[in-house]
Amino acid sequence: MLISITALLFAAIAIALGVGGAWLAALGGSWYYIIAALGFLLTAIFLFKRRPAALWIYALVILGSLGWAVYEIGFDWWQLGTRGGVIVLLGLWLLAPWISRRTGGALPLAVAVLASLAVAGYSMLQDPHDIAGSLPTEQVTANPDLGGNMPPGDWRQYGRTPYGQRYSPLDQITPENVGSLRVAWTYQTGDIKQPEDIGETTYQVTPLKVHDTLYLCTPHNWAIAVDATTGKEKWKYDPNVGFNPDRQHQTCRGVSYYADPAAPPGQACAERVYLPTSDARLIALDAANGQICSSFADNGTLHLEQGMPYNPAGYYYSTSPPVVAEGKIIVGGAVNDNYSIHQQSGVIRAFDIHTGALIWNWDSGNPDETTPLPDGQKYTVNSPNSWSVSSVDENLGLIYVPLGNRVPDQLGMGRSEHVEKYSSSIVALDLNTGQVRWVHQTVHHDLWDMDVPAQPVLVDITKEDGAVVPALVGPTKQGDIYVLDRRTGEPIIPVEEVPAPSGAIPEDFTSPTQPTSGLTFSPPPLTEKDMWGVTMFDQLICRIEFHKLKYEGRYTPPSLQGTIVYPGNFGTFNWGSVAVDPVRQVMFAMPTYLAFTSKLVPRAEVPPPGEGTKGSEQGLNRNEGAPYAVLLNPFLSPLGIPCQAPPWGYVAGANLRTGKIVYKHKNGTIRDISPIPLPFEVGVPGIGGPMITAGGVAFLGAAVDDYFRAYDLTTGKQLWEARLPAGGQATPMSYTTEDGRQFVLIVAGGHGSVGTKPGDYVIAYTLPDS
Template identity: 60%
Template sequence: MSMPRPSPVLWITGLLVAILGLALGAGGVWLIGMGGSWYYLLAGAGFLLTGALLIARRPLALWVWAAVVLGSLGWAVWEAGLDWWQLAPRGWLVFLIGLWLVMPWITGGLAGAPGERPPGVLRGAGLPLSLSLLLALAVGGVSFFADPHDRAGTLPGPRAEVAADDGVPAGEWHAYGRTHEGQRFSPLERITPGNVARLEVAWTFNTGDVRGPGDPVETTYEVTPLKIDDTLYLCTPHAWVIALDADSGEERWRFDPKVTDELALQHQTCRGVSWHAAEEAAPDATCARRLFLPTPDARLIALDAETGEVCRSFGQDGQIGLWENMPFTQSGFYYSTSPPVVAGGLIVIGGAVNDNVSTTEPSGVIRAYDVDSGELVWAFDPGNPDLTVPLPPGRTWTPNSPNSWSIMSADEALGMVYVPLGNAPPDQWGGNRDPAVERFSSSVIALDLATGQLRWAFQTVHHDLWDYDVPSQPTLIDLEIDGQTVPALVQPTKQGEIYVLDRRTGEPVLPVEERAVPQGAAEGDRTAPSQPVSALSFDPPPLEESDMWGATPFDQLWCRIAFRGLRYEGRYTPPSTRGTLVYPGNFGVFNWGGVAVDPTRRALFATPAYLAFVSRLIPRQDAEERLVTEESDVPLNENLGAPFAVELYPFTSPLGLPCQAPPWGYVAGADLETGQIAWMHRNGTVRDRAPVPLPFKMGVPDLGGPLMTAGGVAFLSGTLDYYVRAYDVTTGEQLWEDRLPAGGQATPMSYTGADGRQYVLVVAGGHGSLGTKAGDAIIAYALPDN
């Protein structure tokens, strides 16, 4: 009897399968030791046994692999249900190996008993494997067309008539959110769900402001242009101001503030300029119509909106220095990235500080200047809130106090300005925070517009240790609650809560309850026993090991091991030296783009995003030694002077993919009077993030903001793929999309041209820290002339 000749194909296949099995088995043992799933050890054993049997040319290899296929399929469905994007990474490798094993060059080389011919694909050992593969294919096909994350429903139609607000003509856009209310809602109706698919590019303008070699990583286009009369006004990352003809996109003028070089900036962006028209000025008066520009080198400049010339009568030769009376002055460590609010004859402005650099950072003071002269009228110091009069020379405001880097709102009828506040630095350790200052950390506050005195404060996070600062503009809207009209404020937050408050008092309109949270802060710190949770919440369910994801079983196994190695007890798990999983991460369920609100429907359009981050405290022996940055870098996250530096990074696999399963981004609609989420759909593709540019609709984060219109259409451009999209407000159905030349991480706006057409304006300049493609395009869309 002669022995069958060795098969190189079988030998190589068996060796590779065995090697894969060793890797899975070793990782599986590690995971089991951490209290995790047994699947990887069992699957690794199946890989090893199959590999050995293939090398030995035994048909039993196909039986064993059929068991691996069925076991993997059952485990995957048990853990993930019919979720294609969770099933596919768990099973594609097992499935492809199975397909390979039923090929003739494998089955034909397997020896049976003496005198028997080798089994065929559909005979003997090949039949169970073929059937298991068919079952896996069927389950995969069903799951591909299912979407367990989709929530279908409808928002109510218009149920209230809204009078013209703030004297802003329907076809114009006078403030960041169109009006002081910050609704990001256009009353224009010409673009509807029935015709939006016909939108086309009307014109494109390129600003010429592009990233340079000395710019910080986070150099970004986040601007929402203004439209007044027939002119558009916008600013660029380097704080150039450009005026464009609203109908043609032709440049009328530009202004370069000559920003100081070599600034130690964390962010280089300009979200917009502010507008003011003098009430009694002559039509031809110089600077009767003004724009106010915040700059990266901490100035506020007044410009003539007609010419772009500096208004020399304002401040000191046309500008105000925001370092005045500021403690710990250091170039680039304090500046405004958001446009100030101009109301009641005042310019109210806050500023950003570089995150987590030290315990000696500038103040978060909010200041109000006379809109004509630039004279300081009042200042709200979170460390000394009762003293709002300007300080004399030589005095400084409270350092390290919560700052307002985002956009404010105002209600001139109530005489209040609404301010979103960040955290008292450092963000992840609060052992030495002043209780007086911490009263306002991660809060939205109402200040008297005339005096700066505190009217009320609502804290969204107690003793914030997660960088859950209030990131977005408060949105003002009137709601009908129990038969009464309530002037409300809608405040989105990074942790996913949307607080709906009475803007007169700060009391909740939708219920807010305090819930117990994980305890056990780092040495020298404490945790709050509870945190406020709103009835309207986009807080995701807590992560579990089964939520870990990867492109292959191996990086998914890595993520499971990493998940088990981090401290995680749900939202608000305190930072630790071990490393804490922060979910939602400080990227935020909502960030500076906020939400759009339709005052006629009394509903909102939101873009919740879900990304986990890791926060690891690094003990420092020397208060000034760098632990997480190079000497040449801005010392972000060093927390110099505190007992811990901090490492902050997205929770990703070695392949750079999120360790949590998709979707990572949605569009959603919610009823503001009931607090109910009406619909919620995955949004965006991985076309511009994947190695192969395939438009898989997995749901990606958005960083920007939405626009709603009275025509029943919403627009969004900020997803990580380069598209602007339109949606039916009632159902959330996507109606149209167009490819952008760069990342569109900004908020669209809409206006009427002289030709009577409704335009939708999109800014596509990219976002440095997100890695989206850089550009400098301003794009106007409109329906065809005919």
């Protein structure tokens, strides 16, 4: 009876592999599955007949599959295991006495199974994706420009200083003692995700530390002050932003701090915290007590809807902290991606930090006119916006703005000359006038949502001849790291224009070339052999989908049949940016690799608006007013896991003086994304950013498993990890207290889009008392 049931199982597998394999072969894919189906079918036939040939034939299936798998991908355990797991398990079943004794022929099958297990064991010891190396440890400069005049134990802007280096000059924590870090205190904000919240409710804040106080915000835009030593709450301010289902994001990445140098000590609002809210307000609060500073703007509130072409409720707000520089507070904003062509302007505005009066406005749709917009006039509809964080060099008088695309991201028809010039670029604006000083575009005629997502990092780089060049390090979604002279925008590390795929829809076009930096983490193009699955069956489906979709490498244009976008619009790098050590002039980063798919949907086929069909970053993006909507999704198997093989996430180090990637190690486990909490280090995606210290340690949460980790900056090897009570999709920071202790802090609150556990935790770590 068992043999008959087993034979039926093998016959069913043969049918499934045969049908799927024939489909794959017809699409131009591998013939392996047809051959394997024949092997399963012959095994089934001879099992019914109780013949030894059944086990002999299946031994050939195992050995043939093993040879094919090693030929395709070498000794990569995570790819070998999923290709051969079911096959070997079935081989073990056939070796069971109740089958092998009745059929005979066990010896060759046993040899085949043992050979597979030997190869599996060997492959587990290999890591073909790893790049091992050591960053230089020499101090290139003893007195680097950190970009801000503040005590070394403070962290006063989002990236610590206006340069955005995410570098702390503290050196108490080292690779030798970081393993002793312990929780010093935990604070819970009380702002937790509510049933009425939108899906992408996220906690991404990096707190500021000034004197003895930490300042932070929450997803619903509460502003909170906490004692930096004890974690005790000092004050809390709730702006009552309410719930709005039209918001695409519900988050706050940080507040902005300002100290008035002319104010007498103790004067009300001499030190201020500026809070951006999700209902398009900017509120000035007294840093001492959280009271509103009524002298700013309209009784303490700046209404960012002024000059906007439409009502911004739910469709526009500043998700990132504004920049404070030269007596100004400079604000960009996020718009809802791909909801409608009738979007808010992407204008960048500088306001007087004391009064809220508009000083200048730079609108990429009208870039030459930066004097304050007269009352009654409106900014350009739907111009490229800046939703991330800008950097500032006050010595050069420049602010560096990372720009996104205009809506719709995937449709380039009708874009103006200015949109074509400024989309997906880094723009240097004059701090005093808002006039453009230079622009460097990272994607031409962007059809893939390749916004420049990250704060540019400013650092001085010493060249081999000893010359010091003020540089800008700009991470991008497509994985390129642009290293530019921040005075002129000219590349320091060469940038090459390379041919790009054509084949846009008839109404649109593609750029014949696209830029690529000499320092890039962009992955090689996908091939069929890169398709993956938990079993050979879902891998087969992913192979079929790969061939059904349009794909000619990076920058394959959107299509009606569906296109693979790789790297996807999730980004190799996102708003978390990179961290740079200005002393050693090296970089630490977290490249992530996830393919997405995009499919254009003609307007006549777009369903009426309804639940779950409005603009979002996944699913159907309606693009109201455009001829096509777009269907955007990660490229996933039927089981909901990526169709591309892991690793999906790494930590990496690069030498900024040479432009070379020195190490790259897979990062993170599947513990919190698999049905069973398995601690397998596969290398998982992440969203968030790193921070490094003068002690030679890099810190990072971000990965979709709930851990906070420390790494040796020199080698990238993991040194320590701590389990978090929720997702750690925020960038950490470091500071000291009056007693001289160095703390490292991260917010753990989860991320709605990547599915990590929500929470409201602020956790500080320090070394135990000696």
